[in-house]
Amino acid sequence: MYEHDVIVVGAGGAGLRAAIAAHEEGADVAIVSKLHPVRSHTGAAEGGINAALREADSWEDHAYDTMKGSDYLADAPAAETLCKDSPKETIKLEHWGMAFSRDEDGRVSQRPFGGLSFPRTTYAGAETGHQLLHTMYEQLVKRGIKVYDEWHVTRLAVSDEERPEDRTCHGIVAYDVQTGNIEGFRARNGVILATGGLGQVYDHTTNAVSNTGDGVAMAYRAGVPIEDMEFIQFHPTTLPSTGVLISEGVRGEGGILYNEDGERFMFEYGYANNAGELASRDVVSRAELTEVNAGRGIEDEYVHLDMRHLGEERILDRLENILHLAEDFEGVDGLVEPMPVKPGQHYAMGGIETDENGETCVTGLYAAGECACASVHGGNRLGGNALPELIVFGKRAGHHAAGKDMEDARITTGKVGDYEEAEIDSPVQLGEVGLGEDVAADGGATAAASGSELVQQAVDEERETVEALLEKDDGIQHAEIRERVQKSMTRNVNVFREEEGLKQALGDIREARELYLDVFVADKSRTFNTDLLQTLETRNILDIAEAITLGALARNEFRGAHWRKEYQERRDEEWLKHTLLSWNDGNPELWYKPVILEGENKTYEPKVRSY
Amino acid sequence: MAERYTSFEPGGRRWLWQRLTAAFLVIVLAFHFFLLHFLNHADEVTFALSQARMEQLTYFSLMILFLITATFHGVNGVYNALVNQGLSGSRKTAVKAILGVASLVLIVQGVRTALAWAGGVPI
Amino acid sequence: MSTQVPEPVEEESSAESVSPGKQKRDQKKRERAQRIQEQREAEAAERARSDDDTYHLKVFRYDPEVPEKQEPRFDDFYVPYKQGMTVLDALMWARDHYDSSLTFRHSCRQAICGSDALFVNGSQRLGCKSQLSDLSEPVRIEPLPHADVVKDLVVDMEHFYDQMEAVEPYFQTNSLPDGELDEQRQTRENREKVKMSTRCIWCSACMSSCNIAAGDNEYLGPAAINKAYRFAMDEREGEDMKQRRLEILEQEHGVWRCQTQFSCTEVCPKDIPLTEHIQELKREAIKNNLKFW
């Protein structure tokens, strides 16, 4: 068993920042990550980091934009913390050498972004995430922080008191990908989850193959509530075969969307008579899908994004990287033909419920980054607000876990204060199948014991699970189960959501869960067994798919990225509240807690979200 | 980590000399070839002719310099090539010594021959 | 076309009594056998099918623990082609439909995580950035040369990481501004100068292609030298630091080992002019030394 003060799970922007912060506080910190740090998906972010750096700008304006963008579902204390800390953290990156783009006077450049009242998106070319990730990894190397890379974390070692709020996290269990060993990691002070996105719940996503929502699922099964899971952002222009993102820049420069009949449908069918192609992400995504559903899609799948009329010179000057993307990943030359695009899953606004210090309701367990939900994004994330989230909340979680004195959080976690229980209207049974019978489908919580004993116990259980999976030599393979769930999610819990579809999805997930009882791993090798790892990930995908669908079914209104056919309006009287889901030992439990709209100096009054 | 690289023997000097000698050799080697194969045909080479050339101080010193630079350039090139292939440790030291001795022998022998022609240092 | 079906084909059992999963699997097996049959025929009927809708992959297989795979071998896979399909897509398809033990690293699918550098038809490429349509059949896919193979297409990257970390790959400066909101200014020209060097995604393609790195294990290699270039040329670090960086680069197994083979530059998926950077550093080092000589 390994032992450290603080253990960070995941080495994307959030995990790296958390580890550096804990190290700054003098803690013995280690990172455990299934990918080498520089392989993390933070590297894929292109656009930039929102930070109010200039005299003419202010964090208050940034907070206002963020609250408005969230469709008033973000918690003001979290949003304000983000906006207040972002400038300092962004400049810290600069001091660490990050290669930001520069203005004439040598200051870092900023550019306008959707939904922002000031051009405050600080960027490094079209590769901000790459620069950020590498700069932070460099700092990690400088400090000599230990990284266990290619160790796949499979469960948390959390005590099993009745109420999650009384539980404590003592460490984690991880699988060494190269050797197949399963080992325990005891955390003396705390565990920080920074496992990133969950895009693999869908079959078409801008997220990496490794973004399977492991952290969210592990925390969920250990009893931590997960929040606002139904809010998934879809990006309207992704390449059909891979999901690679074609930036908004193309439409910004004047790119036009056409359907199969060559009609400029954004105007032709009145989806956005003023803004046209430049309408907000969700509007364009819905328009594209409507076209495809009406039989006007190309190959019944996508629409065309045409930029040829911009002329070669302008394209080469401003959109050169788009040409490369289309060529490399779709085999299409944007100069001579239109590019195929369709909406793809892009970002999960929800996640593990935390406060502004990254702490969950389980003592010693923290979360930061895309897997967490302090609720800064609410119903919809503004472009450029995720990267600051990583560094701001990554740092806070790191400091807190390392024992630094911090201001008390204003956001509450767990079932305290005025929360409200909810009914779930599900056509099928939810949660765990065959509770307690099958080792392949075991929960996260472990019988109470002390510290390392508890971790050891979790290790033993995990070894059993894995052994059982490897022993079985007949059944169904994970790829098939995964594909079923992904397909169903894309069909039913996508941009368009209607009650019937959502229920269908719940049924499909249930079926998949049953199939999962029968899952087997064909590859029996201990060395680099990706077959086994994907089988474990598929388990997480199931739990998360269900959580997203449940939230979507419960929330009968249209807010932010969440569109419901039956409810075409935002319903503030009833729905200014977060959806939370608790594992409850395998029988999911839905509840709500109110949104905090009261900021430090002002209250953010819900207004119509129009730009 | 950095401490793995203890050998801070600067390779830069030898690298530069390799290039400088190369630049020098371009000229001298071309001259040499031209002189001995085109101006004086190979079958016409005799002791007397060589002697006649060697007795001129410019030619004599040029040839000595040619010998030294070519030896350095060639031997250093060989040594580099071996290091590039991962030669290290005591074998590397041995090779270094052998190459050094060989160069020395070559130069001494070359100078002696030149002197035999010139009949002593031509002054 | 033998190896990707390791399990013996089961007897046709009474379909009613088996689980839906198993039924499906049997069905798939049958389909698979059929497909294999078809492929064989197609192959026999000469390879005039290159414009057809399947691609033929030859994939390197090795696993130290599985008896049949201990002796490295090549497996054939026939993958149905879709517009825009990349080598990585094809591998994933083969894994998900033929042989789930086919192992390779991959993550982002968009040439940014650097995990899937492979040896494809004789050169180092990112699987996700290589369109099948640009490659001639059969597409031969191997792990990166000059690295130890862990399993199938996975190689041991430790040595590469060690080299990258040997050049003090982090920003160091003595002239940070005082205020935590004050930036350290940098000219546009200087940022432009280091721009390409910052694009490295640590894929190791360059290192794998370099014959010197193959022969001399201590050679820092093009990627690490490029990393050092990124800092040495950054004006924000200051002259003292540059001096130190040049010292690191000048060691025996540093820049001087490079023989300007250019293959690193040719294979780099991020188009980093590696040879140019290495050469520039050599000249910088010489200039720097001339000051002291």
Place this chain on the structure above:
Amino acid sequence: MSQSYNRGLIEDFSRWREFSAGMWAWIFHKFTGWVLVGYLFTHIAVLSTALSGAAAYTNTIQALESLLVVRILEVGLLAVAVFHILNGLRLLFVDLGVGLEAQDQSFYASLILTGVIVIASVPTFLSGVSI
């Protein structure tokens, strides 16, 4: 990694078919360089006969030069030297950072130029040899 499979040197070199221009240039330059050092040593050895007197020297040289093999070998030496010089110049330019983009063309150019020069000098080299 103890349990990994190293494909070894043999495999590396059987990849010659996949070499690119810069690698060929490297191999050729290496080869020609080694031949040249080898020649330098033999050359001095042969010339050393001058130490045992003028006649010994003239006889040795003329005996050698009258052999066709030696003449042919000399053509080979010329080829090797010319390539090494031309590619050496190419490398010197590369070191100065000149013409990096055209590094493959300049390699092909050195090859072709070497061929031309060598063929052109064959008559001179073979003249006066008694067969």
